[in-house]
Amino acid sequence: MKKLFLYLSAFLVLGLPGLANAADDSKFILLSSTIGPIDSGIVDVLENSFEKETGIRVRHVGAGTGLALDIARKGSVDLVMVHAKSLEEKFIQEGYGTQRIPLMYNDFVLVGPAADPAGIKGMKTAAEALRRIAEKGAPFISRGDKSGTHVAELDLWGKAGLKPSGPWYAVYEKGSEGNAPTLKYTNQKGAYTVIDRATYLSLKDQISLVILVEGDEAMLNYISLIPVNQKKFKTVNATDTMRFVNWLTNAKKGQIIIRDFGKEKYGAPLFFPNSEAWQKTKGK
CATH class of the missing domain: 3.40.190.10 (Periplasmic binding protein-like II)
Structure with missing residues (x-):
């Protein structure tokens, strides 16, 4: 509950867009994401598909990468989705994040x-x-x-x-x-x-x-995932977060959704899968 309180406080104080019905139990993940993927609709699609398969809810707040990382520095979220390598590397060097995980690019x-x-x-x-x-x-x-x-x-x-x-x-x-x-x-x-x-x-x-x-x-615009360091914040839901990360980067699950997102509406994909698992299989 402390994490949820901090998260809601960040939302109210900073006036951030994108909060979607944060849950009040332990079976959820809080994501701080750069705004572009949220605006495109892909974040909602990925979250909803994961919840449908696992029963684990993911809720997000949208902010520019710098602010998204600052939210995570307060221990208010479990995971960040961002796209600025220099800022990401600094976040990890400071001990707030565990690793940069390739997800997708446009x-x-x-x-x-x-x-x-x-x-x-x-x-x-x-x-x-x-x-x-x-x-x-x-x-x-x-x-x-x-x-x-x-x-x-x-x-x-x-x-x-x-x-x-x-x-x-x-x-x-x-x-x-x-x-x-x-x-x-x-x-x-x-x-x-x-x-x-x-x-x-x-x-x-x-x-x-x-x-x-x-x-x-x-x-090229590379988008990465960074799990927030549970050693820094005990409230981080590391177990479910890594389950979400593994699902997003799975070549037959999240990466397929990324590959196909936007094709029907725009005639071309809006993003391209880029996880290590996808690169190994080349999407096959």
């Missing part, structure tokens, strides 16, 4: 107005495109919230050899609410941004922005 894309005033369409690398955007002073929107998406964006600027600043580079004041609100705001401003493909596909019928740069290996 990719980031650079989107902007169809008219493409910066002239970046078709460029092979994000670094080249970002340099052009900076040279032209074309409006660019950043989440600016230390989320996985923000960290990835800054890494791409680093590869471009730039530290973006100036009136053309704006931080969305509500960026911590997630990629979907950020993309909608970018659309309103007729600007450029770096966003994950899943968010773009889920909103493409509601916006006029188009994908201008894609396929750069530097834009």
Whole structure:
């Protein structure tokens, strides 16, 4: 109950989205997840499928990767699902997490107005495109919230050899609410941004922005699981958490759901399985 109280307190104090009927018994898992997978719907599908098979409930709270890890540092959750390697490694080095476990990936894309005033369409690398955007002073929107998406964006600027600043580079004041609100705001401003493909596909019928740069290996977006260290917090439900982790990474269970998610609705998967078990079997 202490863990649940801390979890609910974090939700109320931080105003985080995504809490779904946390249970009051010992047979549940609390997940702190980056917002993108939640917005896409895949987190709910995975949680519900696992509960149907095992009877173990999983409930989640959504936050940018930095904040999702901070929630876990308070001992409020059992597991995190995040996508910023440098932040993940620090979390583990500090003793809060046990290990980084590959789960799935998609990719980031650079989107902007169809008219493409910066002239970046078709460029092979994000670094080249970002340099052009900076040279032209074309409006660019950043989440600016230390989320996985923000960290990835800054890494791409680093590869471009730039530290973006100036009136053309704006931080969305509500960026911590997630990629979907950020993309909608970018659309309103007729600007450029770096966003994950899943968010773009889920909103493409509601916006006029188009994908201008894609396929750069530097834009791959790897999503990991990190169990919270029970040695740090006795309230962590390590047994059920590892059962969930093993189910998610199983090549014939969670990974199959990930492989097929989005195909029917969008004509293409939103994520690609990436667990060690999947890599060994190649999904066969």
